[in-house]
Amino acid sequence: MPAGLPEGAFVAKFVVAVDGPAGSGKSSVSRAAARALGFGYQDTGAAYRALAWHALQQGVDLDDPAAVLASWDTFDYAIGTDPDDSFVRVGGVDVTDAIRTPEVTAAVAHIAKLPDVRAKLVQLFRQVMRMADGQGIITEGRDITTVVAPDAEVRILLTADESVRMARRSAEVTTQSAEETSAALARRDAADAKVVDFMNAADGVTTLDSTDLDFDQTVQAVVDLARSATN
Numbered sequence: 749m750p751a752g753l754p755e756g757a758f759v760a761k762f763v764v765a766v767d768g769p770a771g772s773g774k775s776s777v778s779r780a781a782a783r784a785l786g787f788g789y790q791d792t793g794a795a796y797r798a799l800a801w802h803a804l805q806q807g808v809d810l811d812d813p814a815a816v817l818a819s820w821d822t823f824d825y826a827i828g829t830d831p832d833d834s835f836v837r838v839g840g841v842d843v844t845d846a847i848r849t850p851e852v853t854a855a856v857a858h859i860a861k862l863p864d865v866r867a868k869l870v871q872l873f874r875q876v877m878r879m880a881d882g883q884g885i886i887t888e889g890r891d892i893t894t895v896v897a898p899d900a901e902v903r904i905l906l907t908a909d910e911s912v913r914m915a916r917r918s919a920e921v922t923t924q925s926a927e928e929t930s931a932a933l934a935r936r937d938a939a940d941a942k943v944v945d946f947m948n949a950a951d952g953v954t955t956l957d958s959t960d961l962d963f964d965q966t967v968q969a970v971v972d973l974a975r976s977a978t979n
């Protein structure tokens with residue numbers, strides 16, 4: 749807390765916004781960079797996934813926008829922003845793993861395409877950024893650099909060639925064949941790209957292409973961008 753400010757006063761955080769396509773490393777790289785910087789970390793995709801999980805649990809018809817929007821009223825969402833202690837809860841239930849199943853992954857596009865749902869989630873993300881502990885936070889998703897936090901101190905489009913992203917994702921998924929995993933990734937990018945542009949950097953956004961970088965080099969590049977913005 750800077751000298752002169754009363755305990756609990758609002759202090760603007762240093763925000764690093766990261767966007768990119770599926771499998772580009774947004775969550776793993778952002779989490780590791782947050783750890784290195786001593787920042788908080790927010791995975792916004794987790795909220796889209798959690799709302800999809802919640803709607804599925806409630807038997808909501810995902811093709812009915814009004815029903816999906818109505819499920820928001822009972823969506824009791826909590827996320828941990830400590831990069832060393834991440835969790836996602838809905839109604840007190842830990843759904844950290846449940847929101848990563850292929851079923852939820854396939855359902856989330858129905859949620860993400862609805863402007864009214866997106867507007868509510870944008871407000872939620874900004875609230876999480878305001879409330880998180882620490883002096884800074886890395887928030888990652890698809891529209892963070894452009895919609896959620898266009899004034900962020902650092903704005904990064906993290907990308908990698910599609911074949912590299914598919915190979916990285918396939919290496920971690922054991923419940924599907926590499927072909928199924930790659931096809932699902934391409935399908936999701938195609939659906940998401942109709943809603944928000946995360947393939948082209950907006951003005952002022954730095955493109956970080958990790959195609960030829962290993963994981964540690966990519967994390968270091970994010971850390972360097974954040975540190976150079978503070979000097």
Ligand SMILES: Nc1ncnc2c1ncn2[C@@H]1O[C@H](COP(=O)(O)OP(=O)(O)OP(=O)(O)O)[C@@H](O)[C@H]1O
Binds near residue numbers: 775
């Ligand atoms: N530069 C890199 N070199 C090697 N592997 C990487 C690199 N960056 C990320 N990875 C790996 O790629 C995989 C996908 O990364 P991650 O899940 O963070 O992507 P994402 O962008 O958050 O994906 P999604 O949007 O689908 O959730 C992970 O296994 C991660 O460890």
Ligand SMILES: Nc1ccn([C@@H]2O[C@H](COP(=O)(O)O)[C@@H](O)[C@H]2O)c(=O)n1
Binds near residue numbers: 770797860888891940
């Ligand atoms: N800012 C965001 C974040 C996510 N989405 C949607 O959620 C899906 C899951 O996100 P992951 O980062 O966990 O892969 C994603 O496919 C998008 O449909 C979004 O629209 N905006």
